[in-house]
Amino acid sequence: MIPRDGAGDRAAWVRHAAETLSAAGFEDARADAELLWCRASGEGRAMLALRHGEAAPIAALARFQAWLVRFTAGEPLAYLEGSTGFHGLEFLCDARALIPRADSEAVVELALSLMHPQRPARIADLGTGSGCLLLTLLHLRAAWRGIGVDRSLPALDLARSNALRLALEVRSSFAQADWLDGVPGPFELIVSNPPYVVPGEELGRGVAEHEPHAALFTPARDSMHAYRRILSAARTALAPGGILVFEIGAGRASELATLADALEWEECGRRRDLSGIERALAFRTRGSALP
Ligand SMILES: C[S@@+](CC[C@H](N)C(=O)[O-])C[C@H]1O[C@@H](n2cnc3c(N)ncnc32)[C@H](O)[C@@H]1O
Incomplete structure (x- = not known):
């Protein structure tokens, strides 16, 4: 050697x-x-x-x-180092959750652009993983409080550690749930980066071998599976005028927009990631005003 x-x-x-x-x-x-x-x-x-x-x-x-x-x-550098940067903050990361990706910063940017900066808001991050979306939003908006939801208990432990590290434990809470099932609302903002990789789709080196499959793959051969469930449940979980912001896989923005339209949602914003890929889409219930 x-x-x-x-x-x-x-x-x-x-x-x-x-x-x-x-x-x-x-x-x-x-x-x-x-x-x-x-x-x-x-x-x-x-x-x-x-x-x-x-x-x-x-x-x-x-x-x-x-x-x-x-x-x-093939183990990612972020797992070797034990942390990675996301939107200017440092997040602990390990095999308990997906590594925060720069692409997901588009979700944060889009949510910030649609919400009033000073008004208090309750937010939910569905499939919080490391907590990067929720905690970045809370860090940037002092009047917001929020809940990170995940089905994975190990991911929730990691998210809690990140909340403590970023001194956000007072304004954040975490709960194990299947998307919005049993999660007490209402919320002015729901963000979610659900699993959207269809099994068999090509991924970067080491991703499928090292990152949690529950964070990557859709349960069925249907990349819209989680979106459909969240869109159906979010209608009653959102406060009047509330907004739902999703991350979406490359090339799937129109598919999500069509699905949301069929479920009576109205698109109210879209954001590209740093590679120019349409990565974040925002919706509100049809006919509602922005907060
Ligand atoms: C793509 S990762 C997103 C992690 C983090 N929000 C991010 O953007 O880096 C998806 C997360 O959704 C969680 N998840 C998958 N199915 C779920 C379900 N039915 N209910 C709640 N969370 C779920 C996974 O455990 C995983 O942490």
Whole structure:
């Protein structure tokens, strides 16, 4: 395992890691190897050149070696590090919940754009996972309170830890439920990023192997399964004028808009993610005014 050309030399280790990753089929093996080194050691990229030939700290090398094995097996960097950034906040993350994705920031942006910034609001985050949507909204809007709902108890534990870490435990609560079943409303805002991957659909490296299947996959061969259930239940859970904001998979915005229309919802906003994909859609019950 130790590279021949210098047991503790960081540059030799990064070269070795790049070869290992390349052999495992990673396309950007060199860049990945450098990133892995920087995150494992806490050093900046420049140190690779500046400290060329110098022995690296033993603790950093040990972490790098362990991470290299796991990363080569497809484990996401966020799970190795134990946290990841989302909308400017840091969230604990591990295999209990989906890793917060930058795409989901579109849900936060769309919800913020439709709601009054100062007026108090009760919000529900259905399928809260790490709690990233709920807690980001509460962090940005001091007058809001909210509940994170998930069917997974381990995910709820993680979300509670994130609420504590972000000092949002007083304005947030968490409950195990099947979407809105038994969840006390009403809410001015409901957000949800439900599972929308149809089994058999292609996913990024390591996603299906390491992230919870309950967070990814629709239970049936129907990517609209969760949306249909939430749209049906949300009508009575929303306060008058309340808004429902969904995240949706790439290329599925029109399918969701058609479904919502058939269930008597009116679209009131849409947002693209950073890649230009229509990622968040907002609805209100037909004929209601925005809050
Ligand atoms: C795609 S993840 C979203 C996690 C987080 N909100 C985010 O955006 O990163 C979907 C979440 O929905 C939860 N979930 C799946 N089916 C559910 C159900 N019937 N009722 C409540 N939550 C459910 C999963 O456990 C998972 O945490």
